[in-house]
Amino acid sequence: MMVALDRLLDQCGETVRRTDVCLRRWLRSRFPDRPYKAPFELVAKPSSEKVYRKELKRFICFWLRLSRLLPTTMRAITGRGLNRHQFRALRELWVDGVWQSEEPADMDRTDNQDGG
Template sequence: MAQKLLADECGRLGDIEGGHMGPYDSAAPACITLQTNWMRRTGWEVMFKDTRRDILVALTELPNCRTNQPMPLGIQGDEVIYSLARDERRLASMMVALDRLLDQCGETVQRTDVCLRRWLRARFPDRPYKAPFELVAKPSSEKLYWKELKRFICFWLRLSRLLPTTMPAITGRGLNKHQFRALRELWVDVIWQSEGPADMDRDLSAHVQTRSQKFMV
């Protein structure tokens, strides 16, 4: 294991010296958070250098099930980008379903025999781990992990709903066909069809003008 880590690190350094990975600019991040060793190794500051980080953050917001309004994500060029109200309703339905799924997973773990949970946690195929797989101990930690998972899913689904011409300007790249197909199949599943009332999507053109003025202030 140590030899593999050493080899990987040597390869990474070799890529940097060979120009395959751009080293960090000394004038790069002004934020101290982006100057940690972890951030340097992940390369996130470089990866997101030419992206609309404000819109990327907005894409991760959890849907508000109490409103029936389009969700403003930000302004790209002269256009206000929205997540449609019907899309937000669908996301809200997905989050409810995810809560139920995670609850069922937790119940399954609690009812699963200790011996089997030791095998689930095992690192090697021929012997179980000394202690069984366990759920997160603190409810607050569990709630935090669930929230981050939901935000992750909302980000990808909202991203897949952006226009193909808009996405590169926000993310600096687009989805490949496999990513788009997987997200599309999840999104169009009939189980998510909403029977909610007619929403503000019909009047979005007028709504966009109003929200644009608010963003510009």
């Protein structure tokens, strides 16, 4: 699962790097009628990217684990349940075939020992 998320995040980063500055200014804007003065950028430091990736992986794994619990157990843990849309999205993510793909042979396994 972590390998698939790494591939997804790598692809997202490449998309941002190839996207025109004008479009990235619109992506960063809070207003629908005007772009922001500076474009959306990826974090500059590799250590920051590693932290963000690790947090996103933890977040996704947390919600996938919760979605596999009985609704009463989840409600006891979180104080609320999932609505139908949330449950359906997590179920579709859980059964997606991308998780079955094989791990690349050149991957450094030490990075994923702690889930990140």
